[in-house]
Amino acid sequence: QSVLTQPPSASGTPGQRATISCSGSSSNIGGNVVNWYQQVPGTAPKLLLYNNNQRPSGVPDRFSGSKSGTSASLAISGLQSEDEADYYCAAWDDSLNVHVFGTGTKVTVL
């Protein structure tokens, strides 16, 4: 089972802001960077944010990230229909010596 906890779902209407939380511990989020991934059903995941809040080339600035203590969050501003996907946080865990993913959050654009 995952050691990073996310809400199972989030939603909003087009143009609204959606936020997703990711809760961990001192051995993972508390001491390491957090990355976020977007996965459209039926396709491979895509790196969305790295080093807590950095966007790879091509990722719109509507996506932003933050980290505080043992928690992190992803914000999507100006929701668009193409943002409907599953989102996962991830971090290295110093105690387990493994990368750990969050439980995943399904974002629905109403």
Add this chain to the structure above:
Amino acid sequence: EVQLVESGGGLVQPGGSLRLSCAASGFTFSSYWMHWVRQAPGKGLEWIANINQDGSQKYYVASVKGRFTISRDNAKSTQYLQMNSLRGEDTAIYYCARGGVALGEHWGQGTLVTVSS
């Protein structure tokens, strides 16, 4: 263009073995950590193993340790995942992923492994 192409998936009986391959192109393979990540049907992502640039460091999730072996051939720009003693709970899509700025800077399309009698 970075490309990662997995192969070797299929149907295998419990207790059986499979070897997955991930052929890389479009970048200097020997310069990057490589990873395997899997996703069981309808479930979330699970990181299972990674290997450093020269193959001298390998890490595994507890559930596959002792059964799975990650390796790489830099001359062939290919990484492998040897899977032994397969169980039903190993049924998943297996993704090859490249490191870089982070785990999964690039991903393959995945290969399906089904463990069933």
